[in-house]
Amino acid sequence: MSLPTPTPPVFSGNILAYPKWTLAFDALIDGEAVNPAHTLYYLGEYTSGQAQKMIDGLLGLQSDDAYKRARQILQERFGDPYNIYQAYNERLKSWPVCSKASELQEFSDFLVTVQETMKTVKHLKDFDTFSAVQDLVVRLPPYYSKKWLQSAKAVELVKGKYDFNDLVDFVQKAAKDATHPVFSHEVLLSKRKELLKDKKQEDKNSYHKRKFGSFNTSKYNESSGHSDKNINELMCPACRKPHKLENCDIFLKKSVKERSELAKSKGLCFLCLCHGHMARSCKESIRCQTCKKPHATLLHFESKESKNGNKKENEESSKEKPKVANRVVVCHSNDCNEVTTSSLILPVWICHKDNPEKKIMTYAVLDDQSDTCFVTDSVCDQLEIEGPETVIELGTMHAVEDIRTQKISGLIVSSEDKSVDVPLPKAYSQYRDDLGIGLLIGNNCVEAIKPRDVIPGKPQDPYATRTVFGWGLIGVTNPVDHRECQSDGTRIHCHRVTTKDITTQSTGSTFVEQTQVKEVLNPHEVLKMFEQDFSEKKREKPMSLEDRMFLDITKREIHVTDDGHYELPLPFRNDKVELPSNRKLAESSHVCASVNNVNIASLP
Numbered sequence: 001m002s003l004p005t006p007t008p009p010v011f012s013g014n015i016l017a018y019p020k021w022t023l024a025f026d027a028l029i030d031g032e033a034v035n036p037a038h039t040l041y042y043l044g045e046y047t048s049g050q051a052q053k054m055i056d057g058l059l060g061l062q063s064d065d066a067y068k069r070a071r072q073i074l075q076e077r078f079g080d081p082y083n084i085y086q087a088y089n090e091r092l093k094s095w096p097v098c099s100k101a102s103e104l105q106e107f108s109d110f111l112v113t114v115q116e117t118m119k120t121v122k123h124l125k126d127f128d129t130f131s132a133v134q135d136l137v138v139r140l141p142p143y144y145s146k147k148w149l150q151s152a153k154a155v156e157l158v159k160g161k162y163d164f165n166d167l168v169d170f171v172q173k174a175a176k177d178a179t180h181p182v183f184s185h186e187v188l189l190s191k192r193k194e195l196l197k198d199k200k201q202e203d204k205n206s207y208h209k210r211k212f213g214s215f216n217t218s219k220y221n222e223s224s225g226h227s228d229k230n231i232n233e234l235m236c237p238a239c240r241k242p243h244k245l246e247n248c249d250i251f252l253k254k255s256v257k258e259r260s261e262l263a264k265s266k267g268l269c270f271l272c273l274c275h276g277h278m279a280r281s282c283k284e285s286i287r288c289q290t291c292k293k294p295h296a297t298l299l300h301f302e303s304k305e306s307k308n309g310n311k312k313e314n315e316e317s318s319k320e321k322p323k324v325a326n327r328v329v330v331c332h333s334n335d336c337n338e339v340t341t342s343s344l345i346l347p348v349w350i351c352h353k354d355n356p357e358k359k360i361m362t363y364a365v366l367d368d369q370s371d372t373c374f375v376t377d378s379v380c381d382q383l384e385i386e387g388p389e390t391v392i393e394l395g396t397m398h399a400v401e402d403i404r405t406q407k408i409s410g411l412i413v414s415s416e417d418k419s420v421d422v423p424l425p426k427a428y429s430q431y432r433d434d435l436g437i438g439l440l441i442g443n444n445c446v447e448a449i450k451p452r453d454v455i456p457g458k459p460q461d462p463y464a465t466r467t468v469f470g471w472g473l474i475g476v477t478n479p480v481d482h483r484e485c486q487s488d489g490t491r492i493h494c495h496r497v498t499t500k501d502i503t504t505q506s507t508g509s510t511f512v513e514q515t516q517v518k519e520v521l522n523p524h525e526v527l528k529m530f531e532q533d534f535s536e537k538k539r540e541k542p543m544s545l546e547d548r549m550f551l552d553i554t555k556r557e558i559h560v561t562d563d564g565h566y567e568l569p570l571p572f573r574n575d576k577v578e579l580p581s582n583r584k585l586a587e588s589s590h591v592c593a594s595v596n597n598v599n600i601a602s603l604p
Contacts (some may be wrong), residue, residue, distance in 0.1 A: 013050035085123035108175035370442035
């Protein structure tokens with residue numbers, strides 16, 4: 001049995017493939033062919049495209065120098081070391097950021113190719129520079145970029161400097177971990193999604209089975225004309241009609257005590273009011289809308305403590321409200337509508353400059369009264385970004401507080417149609433994380449909040465302003481004029497009114513007391529204001545100049561010896577230290593030692 005005859009690949013003009021093609025052609029064709037004409041023929045067979053066009057005029061010649069001239073032309077065009085370096089450099093600069101395990105493996109394979117080509121093309125040594133290694137690390141996923149930082153520090157402690165080969169070894173290990181067939185991140189993530197999907201399906205099936213029963217295993221009763229089991233489960237326990245218990249008029253007319261007795265007698269759950277299980281095994285997270293306790297709202301009854309508490313609250317509230325006013329004006333005799341105000345809140349795209357492909361949409365508040373930009377922690381988690389921790393002083397209407405937060409740099413905000421990109425200055429990662437808005441842009445980013453166009457409207461109307469992110473409406477959108485309201489064409493003035501509770505329902509009128517003003521103070525805010533006046537800040541002892549010099553010498557001069565120990569110089573105050581000569585002391589010690597040796601030798 002013989003092996004198939006190997007053949008070199010066809011070279012089409014790709015500079016990156018030229019070194020590989022040269023080695024294969026020289027080994028399989030040039031080293032075996034004796035006649036130069038045969039070699040020239042094979043050269044034309046294993047070239048195509050741009051490479052074949054360059055030597056097409058030499059392929060039909062019969063001279064002995066035609067083959068050498070053709071190889072020389074290919075070498076000058078595709079084998080120049082600088083051209084090879086330029087091709088590899090452009091390929092690496094255009095390489096996208098790796099987001100999948102397969103992309104990371106492809107990037108690792110290409111780096112290995114560059115490493116092997118570097119042995120023959122000396123110009124590729126430029127990839128050993130710090131800037132070149134940094135450009136390559138940017139292409140790694142964020143997780144492995146942090147891992148490379150730890151690996152680079154370890155290499156610096158041992159070798160003193162990391163190079164391109166260290167990065168290639170690291171990327172190979174990272175790609176091997178990312179593509180592990182059993183324990184890689186993508187494999188485990190897909191398994192988790194399958195488990196969550198199965199669990200959701202089981203919960204859904206159990207919910208429908210508990211709520212509506214099974215429609216496949218019931219026995220049809222011809223005499224009654226319906227399915228006994230399922231219809232019984234769908235029947236209302238109170239009136240035996242096909243509707244839910246909470247929609248039954250007969251059940252709603254009963255007292256709370258009668259409802260509880262009916263639920264007990266029918267074996268109903270006190271949470272979802274369904275049959276077939278108890279409240280302790282119910283999977284529905286239902287809370288009473290009155291007391292927020294785990295039971296159905298229709299089964300809520302007032303306890304003595306709650307009644308007494310409500311009675312005390314009503315008494316306190318009645319004491320606080322004055323019953324007699326000096327002058328009362330009825331400003332609106334009809335139902336009062338709520339006033340809705342609008343702020344400059346716009347949807348934007350946000351990303352980080354190190355990973356521009358990963359963008360998320362959030363709402364941004366354009367606030368020209370804030371001198372700082374804020375971003376929520378949830379947005380930082382979605383973008384997978386972190387920053388150095390710092391402490392900022394945040395001043396509000398109540399007090400000035402020191403808040404520990406993170407300083408995020410490199411954020412880029414784009415409009416909804418992605419036509420405008422605005423780089424943000426440093427932002428802080430803590431601002432009202434309970435809201436649905438993910439970003440606040442202050443006046444330190446003038447390009448974002450500067451009005452491009454304004455439509456003022458009428459004097460009492462809201463106005464519209466346009467920024468680089470789009471149009472926004474500011475002001476009251478549905479105003480209610482409380483200054484001039486009339487009922488039947490007459491404005492009502494009353495200089496003394498004695499109030500009396502005649503109904504429990506709200507009449508919908510608004511009364512404005514114009515001569516008495518009461519300021520409601522929150523005790524918590526008052527206590528917080530007093531604490532700010534006596535805030536004691538811990539003062540740490542600063543380092544002296546000599547301490548800083550010692551730390552600087554330690555960081556700069558520490559190194560690892562050949563036997564694996566760490567070694568650092570003595571921290572002298574001056575670089576040039578002249579120690580006193582101890583020659584006389586050494587000579588006297590030598591004389592004393594010689595005398596002692598003579599005396600010891602003379603002993604019997």
